[in-house]
Amino acid sequence: MEDADRGLSPQQAREIYFVTWVAACQVAELEDGVPLIRTVRSREMVLTRWRDEVFACRNVCPHHNASFAHGDVHLPIVGRSPREVTRSNTQPVLTCPWHLYEFDLRTGRCLGDPFFRVRAYEVLIDDATVYVELKER
Numbered sequence: 691m692e693d694a695d696r697g698l699s700p701q702q703a704r705e706i707y708f709v710t711w712v713a714a715c716q717v718a719e720l721e722d723g724v725p726l727i728r729t730v731r732s733r734e735m736v737l738t739r740w741r742d743e744v745f746a747c748r749n750v751c752p753h754h755n756a757s758f759a760h761g762d763v764h765l766p767i768v769g770r771s772p773r774e775v776t777r778s779n780t781q782p783v784l785t786c787p788w789h790l791y792e793f794d795l796r797t798g799r800c801l802g803d804p805f806f807r808v809r810a811y812e813v814l815i816d817d818a819t820v821y822v823e824l825k826e827r
């Protein structure tokens with residue numbers, strides 16, 4: 691049922707979410723650039739570490755609903771012409787192992803096709819534990 695069907699304004703709908711931080715894994719379990727699959731409160735997530743940052747996304751590739759297990763994290767090649775080609779230094783992407791679609795780990799947007807987007811979660815690290823933000827009703 692949609693929020694509008696319940697008679698809720700968008701503002702009211704936003705206020706009824708409960709935001710919780712749930713432990714997903716230990717930082718030491720994450721290998722740089724290697725996806726780790728974990729189920730957090732019945733949501734399957736892919737957790738990744740790239741340099742000093744940790745990211746969490748839903749473990750369902752929107753292209754064909756496949757898992758990101760065995761995918762990898764890297765910096766994408768950017769540039770509008772062959773002479774401009776370089777590697778982005780700030781935008782790590784998760785590559786799906788099935789058809790190699792790349793997803794921005796910060797936003798979940800697919801670089802090659804804006805129609806596709808994977809759910810990206812906020813991440814917090816506290817005392818070597820990785821927490822992900824879940825919004826529940």
Ligand code: FES
Pocket residue numbers: 751752753754755756786787788789790791
């Ligand atoms: S299933 Fe992920 S790119 Fe096709």
